[in-house]
Amino acid sequence: MKPGIDYIKLDDEQLKKLQNEMLQLLVEVDRICRKNNIQYFLSHGTLLGAVRHKGYIPWDDDVDIEMLREDYERFCKACESDLNTSKFFLQNQQKDKNYNWVYGKLKLQNTSYVRAGQEHLKLKDGIFLDIFPLDHISPSMSKQKFVLFMCKMFRKILWAPVGKKTLENKYSRMLFKVLSFIPRSMTIRMNDFITRLDNKKNTPFLISNNLFDGHVYKREWYTESIDVDFEGHTFMASKEYHHILTLLYGDYMKLPPVEKREGHCYPTQIKFTDGYEMKLLK
Incomplete structure (x- = not known):
């Protein structure tokens, strides 16, 4: 959903510049994962772009990947020794006391990407790639609903520093x-306790508890990865990408209406690695 405040509208050239910056992050993730035998999967719009466009969806302005929880934790550990820290940094709740999201980000050093409504946050800034951990979840519908509800509440609490400043309704801001x-x-x-409840039970279902969509995936969809083409590079994706994309988008090869072809990150400030900077004028 678009924020109720102004943000930078990127033209085609600026968007391509941003996409090229994010591609550096994806290449670094792939390098570390292949070196350490860690499996990851392109996800959401990035996976759709790889399948439908062999690269970015032309109007996409972010990059998403997923990892099984154990691989996510191995990746975070591998970054301690293998990440090129002159160019990148890994951000999560443990490494940044002002970072409240429940998933990790890989970011570019010496860059900026500030989302609308988050200008007051003190977390370390940079052009980013999202890394979503996947956790097991019970086949029980009632337990699934409980976990989804609780995780949603925790995300709301962690998002409160944004909500209390940006929501239009004064009662919502007060809440x-x-x-x-x-x-x-x-x-x-x-x-952390709720998201990991079923990880030791090896259930046949997975969920990304950090997202609001509530989609439950079959574990078998994330058993085997394949290499797919993306912007002239090769990255990992689920061999069962058809099932995942159908769940997420339905007829995923069909282009959306023109009015829906837009990104969804809504920045008010961007600084690229070459020093070029864009900032919304107040």
């Missing part, structure tokens, strides 16, 4: 102001 007083460390611990 999030109250939620912002709940200790961050406690919320993170509770979220």
